[in-house]
Amino acid sequence: MPNVQAVVFDIGNVLIEWQPERFFDSVIGEDRRREMFATIDLHGMNDEVDRGGTFHEVIAATADRYPEWRDEVMIWHDRWIEMAAPEIPHSVRLLRALRAKGVPVFALTNFGIQTFAIAEPVYPFLSEFDRRYISGHMGVIKPETRIYQMVESDCGVPPEGLLFADDRIDNLRAAEARGWQTHLFEGPQGWADRLVAEGLLREGEAQ
The missing domain is CATH 1.10.150 (DNA polymerase; domain 1)
Structure with missing residues (x-):
């Protein structure tokens, strides 16, 4: 890969x-x-x-x-x-661990304009991404092809350089069709293991 x-x-x-x-x-x-x-x-x-x-x-x-x-x-x-509760603490730690290592971290989410504004003060980590792709602002939702194209055009990372975690297989299949690497999120430990396997975090950093 x-x-x-x-x-x-x-x-x-x-x-x-x-x-x-x-x-x-x-x-x-x-x-x-x-x-x-x-x-x-x-x-x-x-x-x-x-x-x-x-x-x-x-x-x-x-x-x-x-x-x-x-x-x-x-x-x-x-x-x-x-x-929209509660947060998943281990996932939040993984987000922060990646950023601490200097790995660019993006959000790609189906989320409304007003609902995201409601969530931001409740969940401070929502402000910690390097780039945020919020469907409400983009006018398109996953798994429509256009949203992935918009991410690619904006972020400057080639599709094959993106690793995308989502809990819905249809969203992942659409990303894979663009050449993205993907991970089906079924729990934070599996995601932690994938990030370690990719060499992005060490085991101690992925706890």
Whole structure:
């Protein structure tokens, strides 16, 4: 494999847990949550936000379309930061260890403009990337080809020099089609092991 010139982190489920179903189970109960998610394409709604749609407007419009679920849908807006939680501490340490070694570290994430602004003061590490590629600002989401092209054009690193960690295989397949190196994130220890195997960190630095 070519040498890694920059490491690219997804954020949701790599640095911060993102499990809306789990959150709604705790708020309205599993049965009602299942009914709600079967009735409303909430993940599609979230994709609209991640493409750059105004957070409140997108959620409120969905609530208007489903008045019988209005209160529950607005929870997505009003308690969003509770869904985007908690951080994954080992992953944050890996981000910081890479930067301490002088390895360029980028973020490539499906994230809304307003939701990212909400998350930044809660999760200070979000300001620690060398470059941040936030879908809401880019107007395109993973796994659409254009978002990877935009990263390549901006960062100046050849595709084969990028190592990208994401929890979704479809996002990785799209990156691989561009020539990126990839890692399916299934937990921080596996990611730590990969970074050690690539020679980017020593074992003690990857703890």
